[in-house]
Amino acid sequence: AQSVTQPDIHITVSEGASLELRCNYSYGATPYLFWYVQSPGQGLQLLLKYFSGDTLVQGIKGFEAEFKRSQSSFNLRKPSVHWSDAAEYFCAVAPNTGFQKLVFGTGTRLLVSP
Amino acid sequence: SAVISQKPSRDICQRGTSLTIQCQVDSQVTMMFWYRQQPGQSLTLIATANQGSEATYESGFVIDKFPISRPNLTFSTLTVSNMSPEDSSIYLCSGSGGLDTEAFFGQGTRLTVV
Numbered sequence: 001a002q003s004v005t006q007p008d009i010h011i012t013v014s015e016g017a018s019l020e021l022r023c024n025y026s027y028g029a030t031p032y033l034f035w036y037v038q039s040p041g042q043g044l045q046l047l048l049k050y051f052s053g054d055t056l057v058q059g060i061k062g063f064e065a066e067f068k069r070s071q072s073s074f075n076l077r078k079p080s081v082h083w084s085d086a087a088e089y090f091c092a093v094a095p096n097t098g099f100q101k102l103v104f105g106t107g108t109r110l111l112v113s114p
Numbered sequence: 115s116a117v118i119s120q121k122p123s124r125d126i127c128q129r130g131t132s133l134t135i136q137c138q139v140d141s142q143v144t145m146m147f148w149y150r151q152q153p154g155q156s157l158t159l160i161a162t163a164n165q166g167s168e169a170t171y172e173s174g175f176v177i178d179k180f181p182i183s184r185p186n187l188t189f190s191t192l193t194v195s196n197m198s199p200e201d202s203s204i205y206l207c208s209g210s211g212g213l214d215t216e217a218f219f220g221q222g223t224r225l226t227v228v
Contacts, residue, residue: 034216043120043206043221044157090156094217101147102208102217104157 002027004091004105012111013081021076021108023091031093033074034102035065038088047089050074061085086112116141120207120220127197127227134193135223137207142187144211148180151204151222160205163190197227 003026013019025031032051036044048059055067065076074091091105119138127133137146146163161169161182169182184190194201206222 036219041224044219046216046218049216101145101159101162102149102157103159106156 002031002093002095002103004093004103006089006091006105006108008108009106010109010111012113014113015083016080019076019078019081019085019110021089021091021110023074023076023105025072025074025091025093027072027093027095029095030069031095033065033067034092034094035059035063035074035076036090036092036104037061038090038107040087044090047076081110081112083112083114086110116143116209116211116218118207118209118218118220120223122223123221124224125226127225129198129227131197132193132195133197133225134191135205135207137190137192137209137220139188139209141211143209144187145209146184146190147208147210147217148182148190148192149206149208151206153202157206160192194225197225199227201225202227 005024034049035047037047038044047063048057050057050067058064063078067074088107088109090107092102094102117140121136148160149157150160151157159172160175161171163169163182163184165184165187181193204222204224207220208217210217
C-alpha cells in the first residue's frame with residue numbers, strides 16, 4: 001500500500017530564511033507526487049506536482065520540489081520564506097494510473113517568526 | 115484549473131441528525147472524491163464518486179454512514195448520517211479531469227456535532 005511520511009510535524013523558520021520540508025513515500029512504482037498548502041480555514045491549494053520528466057519542479061509562490069527516486073523523496077523548498085507562507089503543508093501521492101486518488105502525509109505546520 | 119463550490123462551509127448539528135454536503139464543479143470532471151480531515155489530522159479518503167454508478171468506499175467507511183450521490187459530471191453530494199461527535203471534521207470534495215491532471219479541492223465543510 002502507498003504511504004507518505006512527513007517527519008516534521010512543526011517547523012519554525014525566520015522570515016527571509018530558506019525552507020525545506022521533507023516528504024518520503026512508499027510505492028511500488030513512481031507515483032504522481034504533489035504538494036498542497038492549507039491556510040487556516042481554507043481548502044487545499046496545489047503548490048506543485050511531479051508527473052514525469054525534469055525532477056526539479058517549480059510551483060507557485062516561489063516554491064520548488066525535487067524528486068529523488070533513489071531516496072523515495074519529494075522535498076519542498078523555498079529560498080526565502082515570507083510571513084504569509086505560514087500554513088499547513090501536505091505531501092501527497094497518487095498512483096500513476098491516474099485519476100488522482102490521493103494518499104496524504106500527516107502534514108507539516110510551518111510557523112514563520114519575525 | 116476548475117473551481118469547486120462546496121456548501122455549507124460550516125455547520126453545527128445535533129447528534130443523531132444527518133447533514134448533506136454539496137459540491138458543484140464549474141466544468142465536467144471524470145472523478146470526484148470525498149475526504150475527511152479530523153481535527154489535527156491529515157486527509158483520509160472516504161470514497162470515490164462515479165457518475166452513473168455507486169460510489170467506491172475506502173476501508174473503514176460504509177455507504178449507510180456516508181451515502182454519496184453523483185448524478186452528473188459536475189455535481190456530487192456526501193451525506194453524513196446519524197451523526198455523533200466523532201464525526202466532527204472537515205469534509206472536502208475533490209475533482210479530477212483524468213489522467214495526468216491534478217486534483218483540485220473545494221474549500222471544505224467544517225462540521226461540528228454537539
